[in-house]
Structure formats: structure tokens, C-alpha cells
Amino acid sequence: MFPIIVSERLVLRELTEKDAAAVLRCFSNEKVLQYYGQQPLRNIEQVKGIIQNFHDSLKEKQGIKWGIQRKEDDSMIGTIGFQNWSVEHKKAELSYALLPEYWGYGYAAETVSEIVRFGLDKMDLLRIGAVVFTENEASNKLLVKLGFEKEGVLRKYLHQNGVPHDTNIYSFIK
Incomplete structure (x- = not known):
């Protein structure tokens, strides 16, 4: 059973095919992708395939992705999750994306x-x-505000629109 997480203003829940339009809206937005290291998504069928990949990744214990939904109006405002999950090594990498109209509100x-x-x-x-x-x-x-520590810089680590970018690597250690 997929874990649903409820916070003060949000519900983090499993993404389904019904969310494909909202996911496409987020991951075709240039502002969202500016620092994401991913090409824009182009169509609903592509998004449905990605949502299926999220389900497969969870089954294989390699990652998990939640849709971020506001309680106030049930609008899907982004995604968050873990990838490169290793049960053996007890580690995973965090990634998240929010639609620009929801930036700056603490979501x-x-x-x-x-x-x-x-x-x-x-x-x-x-x-x-x-x-x-x-x-x-x-x-x-x-x-940094949430307690992650910067470990260093990965030079030319991700490409966006064909341009290599340096990235900071952070960790949160239990």
C-alpha cells in the first residue's frame, strides 16, 4: 500500500494516470525545469509512462515519488520523492519540483x-x-535551513538545454 503523508496544508499521495495533465503542466514549465536537469515533457502518453516507471521503481525498492496536493483546493502543485534508493546502504536522493505559482509560500x-x-x-x-x-x-x-550539510561541488554534473552545470551535493545524516 502506498504511504500517504498528511501535513498541515498538504497531502502527499501516489501519482496516478489521472494526474498526468498536472504532471505534464509541471514538467513542461521552463521555470520548473530551469534547475532540474531534465528535458521538458511533451505529451500525456509520455507522462503516463513516467508514472508507471514510478510504480515500478517503488516495487523494486529503487525509488518513490509522491504528488503534492493542497488540502485547500485539491490542486496538484508538484512532486517530491526519492530516487537511487538503496535498502542495503540505507540511502536515497531527494528531488522535488513545484509549479512557480506556489513558490515562496513555504510549501x-x-x-x-x-x-x-x-x-x-x-x-x-x-x-x-x-x-x-x-x-x-x-x-x-x-x-541548509532544514539541516542538510553541503559536502561539495560536482563540476559539470548536470546538463540543462545542452549546457553543463555545476551542482552542490548535500546530505542529511540520521
Whole structure:
């Protein structure tokens, strides 16, 4: 059974095919992808395949992805999850994305806090990593504020629109 996480203003829940349009809206947005290291999604069928990959990844204990839904109006405002999950090594990498109209309202901090707690308490993780473009000031500040420690810089680590970018590597250790 997929774990549903409820916070003060949000419900973090399993993504289904019904969410494909909302996911497409998020991951075709240039502002969202500016620091994501991913090409824009183009169509609903592509998104449905990605949602299926999320389900497969969870079955194989390699990752988990939640949709971020506001309680107030049930709108899907982004995604958050873990990839590169290793049960053996008790580690995973965090990633999240929010639609720009929801930036600056504390949703990212609320969501990341809940997911970190879940990862440590329910997934038995000892290490949660995060890779963030050095230019992504908001995410860099957020992770430090939430207790992540910067471990270093990965040079030319991710490409966006064919351009290599340096990234900061962070960790949260239990």
C-alpha cells in the first residue's frame, strides 16, 4: 500500500494516470525545469509512462515519488520523492519540483521536512542526499535551513538545454 503523508496544508499521495495533465503542466514549465536537469515533457502518453516507471521503481525498492496536493483546493502543485534508493546502504536522493505559482509560500519546506522524516523513520534511511544546481539559490538555502550539510561541488554534473552545470551535493545524516 502506498504511504500517504498528511501535513498541515498538504497531502502527499501516489501519482496516478489521472494526474498526468498536472504532471505534464509541471514538467513542461521552463521555470520548473530551469534547475532540474531534465528535458521538458511533451505529451500525456509520455507522462503516463513516467508514472508507471514510478510504480515500478517503488516495487523494486529503487525509488518513490509522491504528488503534492493542497488540502485547500485539491490542486496538484508538484512532486517530491526519492530516487537511487538503496535498502542495503540505507540511502536515497531527494528531488522535488513545484509549479512557480506556489513558490515562496513555504510549501517546499513543509514537503521536504515531511519526506525527510518519512525517509528516516519509515524507510530506515541513514543518509538522504540532494544534488542542486549551484545557481538554484532557493533550493540551496532551503536545504541548509532544514539541516542538510553541503559536502561539495560536482563540476559539470548536470546538463540543462545542452549546457553543463555545476551542482552542490548535500546530505542529511540520521
